[in-house]
Amino acid sequence: MKKSPTLVDVAKLANTSKATAARVFSRSKSANVRLETKARILEAADKLGYSPNLSAASLRSKKTYLIALCIHDITNPSSPSLIRGIQDELAQHGYDLVVFNSDWDPNKEKKNLLAVVRNQLDGLILQDPSDELDVLELPDIPSVILTSNEVFSAVRSTVSTDTVGGVKKALTYLHSMGHDRIGILLGGSVSQITNRKRAYLDFYEGAGLKVEERLIVDVPFKTRASDTFIMAKELIVDLMRSPRRPSAIFASNDMLGLAALQMAQIEGLEVPGDLSVVGMDDLFSAESASPALTSVSKHRFEVGTQAAKNLLNQIHSDSSAVKEVVNELVECTLVIRDSSGPITKHGA
Structure with a gap:
């Protein structure tokens, strides 16, 4: 029976140390490895057919490396840009995104938040909480709320658009x-x-x-x-x-x-x-x-990126330190195209 490739085999083929190779496959430390070295290690792993045991790594670190995004309607045309902005930023730091859809239903929204806690996800990004959701019902985990609602912005970090x-x-x-x-x-x-x-x-x-x-x-x-x-x-x-x-x-x-x-x-x-x-x-x-x-x-993509950065800062900060509430406002931009122009006599 053919022996499965090990991390040592990957490091040897990539001409680097086992410790450096381990950092590449460690979700929390991969960002600390030079891009050229990281690419060489990943290429070696692919060539050898090496696959790290992420479940074991999660157990050791007591992290799932999963972030929840709770939104109202994933089919809304503005959702993809927001999701992409969040996901791209999280991926750079070894985190994956789990999307929960509420269909604008407050009961579904609360069930989604309970699922976040039950599955021990590492962080939460919540879109525009419903009026029925109380601040005290938010999970006690790193979180960013996409809202300008002062009730939430007083106690949790927020990102909103003007x-x-x-x-x-x-x-x-x-x-x-x-x-x-x-x-x-x-x-x-x-x-x-x-x-x-x-x-x-x-x-x-x-x-x-x-x-x-x-x-x-x-x-x-x-x-x-x-x-x-x-x-x-x-x-x-x-x-x-x-x-x-x-x-x-x-x-x-x-x-x-x-x-x-x-x-x-x-x-x-x-x-x-x-x-x-x-x-x-x-x-x-x-x-x-x-x-x-x-x-x-x-600027939905930028809003998503900023929300993810804020959340990651919370996750990586000293757990014993007092969490600072950061409220960020993204300005809107008018993009002028062909559907608008000066009033005409016919349009007056």
């Missing part, structure tokens, strides 16, 4: 293009709708413009993004067919913005000649739409 500032950037841009009758499509969680509507009303007040309630459209929340898209199209048609339709629409997410583009085409409206449309999220589908959708980027 969506209020992003909304105002979009509205300021549209107003500078001559638009003063701007419709807004609101969708998402209660907190998201509240924040974006407040930003819209504050902008109108600051600009000295009259608020028309019929230009504010609340798109009913649906658990699945695809269902929300269908519902949104019906409401957008009503807005476009109104006697004094808006010359521009700001959608609180790109999915609603893309729905507005689609319905404008069906209604025979030219974009941006008859109607300017701006979304929020800056998804790949926004850039590839026709016309390409102007959008407010929330």
Whole structure:
């Protein structure tokens, strides 16, 4: 029977020490090995067919090297960028990601958190906690919350995007293009709708413009993004067919913005000649739409990366030290594309 390759065999073939080879296969120490040396060791392991016993390593270190990400909807178009940002950063430090989906259900959210504790995961990244979740129900493990909710940011580290500032950037841009009758499509969680509507009303007040309630459209929340898209199209048609339709629409997410583009085409409206449309999220589908959708980027990949870095700092810090609460705010950026422009006589 052929003898299984050992770590000593790998080190010998890679022309390095056993200790260095061991660090490469140690999740917590692999980052301390030079890239060229690491590549040589991994190549040797692959050639020999060597596979480290990660379960044994986890038992010795009392770590699972698994991080939980609890999100609302993995099918939401903005989720992949967030997940990729987290996963890429964790992978550099030997950690894997486990994703829990709550479907916006507070009961599922709580069950997911219990599963995190039950499986002894090393850390938690939690997206926008529901109103029903109490701070005291959070697991007592290193964690980062993706929220601007002050109740959570007072006791746990957070990473959030300045969506209020992003909304105002979009509205300021549209107003500078001559638009003063701007419709807004609101969708998402209660907190998201509240924040974006407040930003819209504050902008109108600051600009000295009259608020028309019929230009504010609340798109009913649906658990699945695809269902929300269908519902949104019906409401957008009503807005476009109104006697004094808006010359521009700001959608609180790109999915609603893309729905507005689609319905404008069906209604025979030219974009941006008859109607300017701006979304929020800056998804790949926004850039590839026709016309390409102007959008407010929330930098989801960067948010994920920053959340993972913050979490890893907590995990690797002295366990006896007092944990510092760090609240980080990522600014939004307006990405101007073909779906928006100056108001025209036809669009006025």
